[in-house]
Amino acid sequence: MSSAALRHPPRSDGALIQLLRHSAEPLPDFDAEEFGVPFSRYGDARVVLIGEASHGTSEFYRARAAITRRLIEQHGFNVVAIEGDWPDAARIDRHVRHQDSPGENAVFTRFPSWMWRNHETLEFVRWLHQHNATLAADERVEFRGLDIYSLRASMEAVLGYLDDSDPAQAAQARQRYACLTPWQDDPASYGERVEWGGKDSCEAAVIEQLGELLWARLESLERDDGLFDAAQNARVVRAAEQYYRLMYRASASSWNLRDNHMFDTLKQVLKHRGRGAKAVVWAHNSHIGDAAATAMGWRGEFNLGQLCRIGWGDDAVLIGMGTDRGEVAAADDWGGALQIKPVLPSRPDSWEQRFLHAGLPAALVDWRGAGKATLRHALSEPLLQRAIGVIYRPQTELRSHYYEAVLGEQFDAYLWFESTTAISPLAALAEDEQSHEAETFPFGI
Numbered sequence: 001m002s003s004a005a006l007r008h009p010p011r012s013d014g015a016l017i018q019l020l021r022h023s024a025e026p027l028p029d030f031d032a033e034e035f036g037v038p039f040s041r042y043g044d045a046r047v048v049l050i051g052e053a054s055h056g057t058s059e060f061y062r063a064r065a066a067i068t069r070r071l072i073e074q075h076g077f078n079v080v081a082i083e084g085d086w087p088d089a090a091r092i093d094r095h096v097r098h099q100d101s102p103g104e105n106a107v108f109t110r111f112p113s114w115m116w117r118n119h120e121t122l123e124f125v126r127w128l129h130q131h132n133a134t135l136a137a138d139e140r141v142e143f144r145g146l147d148i149y150s151l152r153a154s155m156e157a158v159l160g161y162l163d164d165s166d167p168a169q170a171a172q173a174r175q176r177y178a179c180l181t182p183w184q185d186d187p188a189s190y191g192e193r194v195e196w197g198g199k200d201s202c203e204a205a206v207i208e209q210l211g212e213l214l215w216a217r218l219e220s221l222e223r224d225d226g227l228f229d230a231a232q233n234a235r236v237v238r239a240a241e242q243y244y245r246l247m248y249r250a251s252a253s254s255w256n257l258r259d260n261h262m263f264d265t266l267k268q269v270l271k272h273r274g275r276g277a278k279a280v281v282w283a284h285n286s287h288i289g290d291a292a293a294t295a296m297g298w299r300g301e302f303n304l305g306q307l308c309r310i311g312w313g314d315d316a317v318l319i320g321m322g323t324d325r326g327e328v329a330a331a332d333d334w335g336g337a338l339q340i341k342p343v344l345p346s347r348p349d350s351w352e353q354r355f356l357h358a359g360l361p362a363a364l365v366d367w368r369g370a371g372k373a374t375l376r377h378a379l380s381e382p383l384l385q386r387a388i389g390v391i392y393r394p395q396t397e398l399r400s401h402y403y404e405a406v407l408g409e410q411f412d413a414y415l416w417f418e419s420t421t422a423i424s425p426l427a428a429l430a431e432d433e434q435s436h437e438a439e440t441f442p443f444g445i
Contacts, residue, residue, distance in 0.1 A: 008200050016378045017357045025365035032064040036070025043075030046315035049281040051288035053322045054388035056329030059417045060321050061120035068280045081144045083283035086236050087153035089145030096128045097140040105236050111335050112390035114425035144269050146262035152184040154233035161230035176205040178237040191244035206241050210234040252300040263307040285320045293409035320411040324356045326420035330392035340422045344394050350384040355416045368412040377410030
């Protein structure tokens with residue numbers, strides 16, 4: 001679609017806004033028990049993926065938590081999988097399933113720490129810990145990470161497991177990982193050295209180590225959580241080694257590898273959980289919405305939501321979120337300091353403007369299933385959609401944060417919050433709270 005066309009929205013705008021107004025289901029306050037009720041319609045799904053238009057908006061986190069509680073309590077969902085690193089999420093998993101030992105260090109401490117070290121996530125972790133306390137050990141809800149950025153922590157986890165279970169194998173693993181060890185704190189430099197410097201890669205060594213652990217899993221006759229965790233960390237090391245090399249090739253290749261790893265991890269978690277496994281996934285809209293319906297897909301990228309649709313069909317539900325204006329927790333640049341920034345009002349040529357003109361402060365719009373063909377057709381125009389990650393640059397918002405999307409094909413449903421507020425990072429709490437919550441999250445709960 002041309003930029004000129006985007007400046008002049010389709011003539012059917014008035015009809016679309018009326019249809020949105022008619023179809024939207026107003027949502028009560030997050031604390032009301034009724035908030036989660038409309039989402040029971042997704043209770044029969046295998047995987048419910050819940051997006052967010054930024055990594056720093058309180059309403060997105062609180063809505064996601066309320067929906068997830070409903071799906072867990074009423075519909076038997078037993079896995080929560082997040083766009084976060086496997087080792088950190090694994091330590092929260094041990095905590096919420098009452099398996100951890102006291103004194104473990106804090107988690108999610110590297111940039112962008114506020115993405116998961118915030119009050120909204122803490123409240124959900126508290127709830128999940130309490131919920132699981134009433135269940136038998138094999139029925140407790142898991143908390144898992146899907147991402148690939150934990151090269152050092154994942155290598156350490158593999159070696160730690162082998163040190164305890166098989167010291168001879170641990171010595172072999174150290175030899176294999178020795179190639180990557182000098183780069184474990186600066187993996188991007190490793191990728192540059194291999195791709196641009198012509199140096200040998202560590203690919204064969206990390207694949208060999210992964211193969212050893214996967215073979216051990218095949219030979220194991222028990223559902224060994226420790227071996228499963230070690231094997232998943234070895235998968236992360238393999239994926240990270242590839243990712244940091246692909247960064248210096250086409251950008252689509254590194255994105256696709258990352259989302260394919262997240263999909264593969266989700267499949268492994270569900271397989272390990274066994275019969276009756278059902279997951280709720282928390283990630284950004286750019287990972288959750290079907291990339292084939294966006295400018296991302298049109299330039300060769302695919303994502304987690306698209307792979308879930310291919311893998312599970314109607315048993316995968318993709319839910320997006322959006323807002324018109326407010327505040328967001330974000331940085332100016334990667335590695336920069338956290339700021340609470342004003343979010344500009346949405347552009348007139350965006351999907352957000354259509355929902356704004358529908359006139360509801362908080363609503364769910366669902367176009368999944370029978371009887372929704374008219375609404376799906378009305379949402380078939382390519383319009384701009386805003387995406388804010390952990391970086392927000394209002395001065396270049398159009399170039400930096402908008403992309404085209406066909407909303408009716410990208411998602412199955414959409415949560416709309418007209419005005420939003422920033423998340424509450426734990427580091428921003430009062431000093432007496434920091435010592436109890438921020439420094440020990442989640443183990444000091």
